[in-house]
Amino acid sequence: MPPLITHRTLLEPRSVADALRLMRDEGPLVPMAGCTDLYVSLNFGTLKETRFLNLWRLSALKTIELRGGVLSIGALATHTDLIQSPLVRRRVPMLAAAAREVGGVQIQNRGTIGGNVANASPAGDTLPVLAAADATVILGSAAGTRRVPFTEFYTGYRQTVRRPDELVVGFEIPAIRGRQYFRKVGTRAAQAISKVVVAAVVGDRPRIALGSVAPTVIRATRTEAALAAGASIEDAQRTLLAEIAPIDDIRSTAEYRRRVAANLLALLWRGASPRVE
Numbered sequence: 168m169p170p171l172i173t174h175r176t177l178l179e180p181r182s183v184a185d186a187l188r189l190m191r192d193e194g195p196l197v198p199m200a201g202c203t204d205l206y207v208s209l210n211f212g213t214l215k216e217t218r219f220l221n222l223w224r225l226s227a228l229k230t231i232e233l234r235g236g237v238l239s240i241g242a243l244a245t246h247t248d249l250i251q252s253p254l255v256r257r258r259v260p261m262l263a264a265a266a267r268e269v270g271g272v273q274i275q276n277r278g279t280i281g282g283n284v285a286n287a288s289p290a291g292d293t294l295p296v297l298a299a300a301d302a303t304v305i306l307g308s309a310a311g312t313r314r315v316p317f318t319e320f321y322t323g324y325r326q327t328v329r330r331p332d333e334l335v336v337g338f339e340i341p342a343i344r345g346r347q348y349f350r351k352v353g354t355r356a357a358q359a360i361s362k363v364v365v366a367a368v369v370g371d372r373p374r375i376a377l378g379s380v381a382p383t384v385i386r387a388t389r390t391e392a393a394l395a396a397g398a399s400i401e402d403a404q405r406t407l408l409a410e411i412a413p414i415d416d417i418r419s420t421a422e423y424r425r426r427v428a429a430n431l432l433a434l435l436w437r438g439a440s441p442r443v444e
């Protein structure tokens with residue numbers, strides 16, 4: 168059993184400003200939120216870094232509120248916070264639906280939306296929702312704040328534009344017009360990582376995002392354009408299959424993922440997949 172705690176340092180900031188200063192002056196530091204992803208690699212002995220910054224007590228990053236018609240969600244909001252938030256349930260029900268399918272209750276109580284996004288797994292369940300919602304990622308550093316469209320946050324497999332001195336401090340989600348869908352296909356309902364995960368907004372401007380079918384979460388922009396132009400669902404499915412690049416891995420085969428993705432597109436477009444509300 169590898170030693171989990173020895174030779175490791177945990178810094179405890181008292182405020183967000185303090186945390187950002189420590190990221191600048193004491194780095195490189197590994198931000199630690201709910202620790203549900205980090206603990207797995209700590210436990211397996213694959214986490215080489217030894218210096219951590221504990222964000223868990225920064226309650227200023229847990230707020231969920233409306234600011235000028237835009238839903239603002241702090242990075243430290245847990246999946247349980249998202250499920251229980253009347254604002255999230257009313258404005259972005261697909262996000263509450265995704266949070267309900269993350270792990271089990273224990274993971275939902277500790278796991279945060281910021282950790283889900285920063286962890287950068289292509290199978291993260293909130294990622295397609297944020298992509299379909301045209302969300303913005305708010306990055307904070309001691310030098311200031313910058314806003315990155317969610318669809319530009321990932322640059323490759325488990326790679327993001329976040330600099331080592333930056334924290335994800337929150338997300339902004341504009342008002343969404345149209346019916347919202349979320350569907351995760353995994354081995355079972357709880358404690359299962361997605362084989363394919365889809366979030367969509369069906370309305371004047373279709374928005375379709377998928378996880379686990381490419382190195383990062385993707386927006387199927389060519390499929391969206393085809394559907395907006397009145398393509399048949401069969402043609403749209405063919406376009407989708409040309410847009411995704413799933414792989415064979417321990418959880419599924421590429422062929423299964425391709426079939427499921429095409430079937431989910433047809434289900435949500437025909438309204439047969441239950442919309443979330």
Ligand SMILES: Cc1cc2nc3c(=O)[nH]c(=O)nc-3n(C[C@H](O)[C@H](O)[C@H](O)COP(=O)(O)OP(=O)(O)OC[C@H]3O[C@@H](n4cnc5c(N)ncnc54)[C@H](O)[C@@H]3O)c2cc1C
Nearest residue numbers: 200201202203204205269270278279282283285291292335
């Ligand atoms: C049993 C089990 C089941 C799971 N099931 C699911 C599932 O069904 N769906 C799913 O999507 N995920 C699942 N996960 C993964 C995990 O629970 C989620 O990704 C969770 O949201 C991670 O949040 P966290 O706060 O625990 O992140 P942490 O473990 O604290 O951090 C994860 C990564 O993000 C970084 N990070 C965290 N917060 C910030 C921040 N604010 N700024 C910058 N970097 C940051 C950390 O440095 C680390 O690299 C599961 C995990 C376990 C152990």
